[in-house]
Amino acid sequence: MRAETHRISANGLSHFVRDSGAEDAPAALLLHGFPDSSVVWTKVTPLLVNAGYRVITPDLRGFGDTDMAASVADYDIQTGAFKDVLAIMDALKIDVAHIAGHDFGAPVAWMLAAQRPERFKTLTAISVGHTRAFLKAGWEQKWRSTYILFHQFRGVCEAAYRANDWALLRKHWSAHGDIEEAIRLLSRSGRLTAGLNWYRANISIGRILRPPPPGTFGEEIVRIPTLGIWSDGEAYLTEAQMMKSKDYVDAPWRYERMKDASHWISYDAPEALARVMISHWRNHP
Template sequence: MREVTHQIDANGLSHFVRDIGEENAPAAILLHGFPDSSAVWQKVTPLLVSAGFRVLAPDLRGFGRTDMPAKVADYDIATGALPDILALMDRLNISTAHIAGHDFGAPVAWMLAAQHPDKFKTLTALSVGHMRAFLSAGAEQKWRSLYMVYHQFRGLCEATYKFNDWALLRKHWSAHGDIDEAISLLSRPGRLTAGLNWYRANASIGRMLYPPKPDSRGEEIVRIPTIGIWSGGEKYLTETQMINSAKYVDAPWRYEKIENASHWIPYDAPDALAKIMVEHWRLHA
């Protein structure tokens, strides 16, 4: 099995990308979230490759072995992560791909699918639904999202997460499939702050209470086949916000629930996840 790691200069940063599978196979781009890196996809990737796909999993800006910009504003999804992925596709000569995202990678994937339907064949969203559905999901979702408020306190959040061998971070993300590896990556200078800056740039208190108005040009509507996947052991996100994402998809939509998995579906249920993804991709090749 072909397996390559790239360090690619694109959009002003050096990006680490895992590239597995034959170069001429249909491409699938997998995006991770916090506190992860592209390693979150390691269990599911061989299953996708054996089904005939080329899997590309980048470390998003600030994470893993990709450069970390210094300013909070640099982590805004629309002006940072989106052009990163598009630039990486150009550098790797990939004209179209299936796009999938988990955790913070899901909002990136939703936005890419909505704004660049010519670039992506399908969308697979894990755990996190469309941002409009998330923001309107009600009191339970707001309660589950309170930790995002704590992430806004620069310095204080970092110090308490690191205290006593990262005890608070270990407790909050207790279901993580490889928390020691995640902490090892976050322990490097500046990396925890870079990861938290994703929340500070995209999930600030102001944005949560007063979200931007819907784009009048319809750029938030996804017009490619989409599947939303949610897990029975999910602690941070309600099922409602995923189910209601259908309102923002003007294309074939499917919802799947994986019962015996935590928030980290790629770690907990790689076989079930791969089966769903491959079916989705083959149906809409």
């Protein structure tokens, strides 16, 4: 299996990108979330490559070995990661690709699919549904999202997560498939704050309690084939926010409920995840 890494200058930052599979194979971009890096896709990537795909997994801004941005505002998805992904595709000369996202990578993928549909064949949203569906998912989802309030307290949150050998972070993200690697990466200077800045720039308790009006996030309707995946061991997100995402898809919609998997489906059920993704891609080549 061809496996390379790139340093790509894009949107004012140097990005670390993993690139596996034949260069002329259909491309798929996989986007991670917090507290992860492209390492989260390690178990899934070979399965997708063996099925005939080129798999591109960047470290999103502030994570892994990609540069950190200067301010909280720089982590706004619309002006940050949205442009990063398109610039990475351009640098690799990829005109069109399948796109998938997990955790914070999912809202990035939803936004790209809605606003730049000419660049993507399909969308796969893992764990996190459409932003509008998430914000309107009801009080259970609001309750599950209360930790986001804690993430808003710059300095306080960082100190609490680092204390006692990262005990609080280990407890809150207890189902993580490789928490030691996540902590190793977050332990470097500035990296925990960079990761938390994704929450500070894009989510607030006020926004969760009072969803902003339509159009706030730009074009919101996705018009490419979309696969939504949710797992029955999910602790942070309700099934409703994924199932109701179909209301924001004006294209073929498919929903898959994974059994016996936590929030980190790519660690807990890589074969099942790869299988449904490959099926989705082959149904919409």
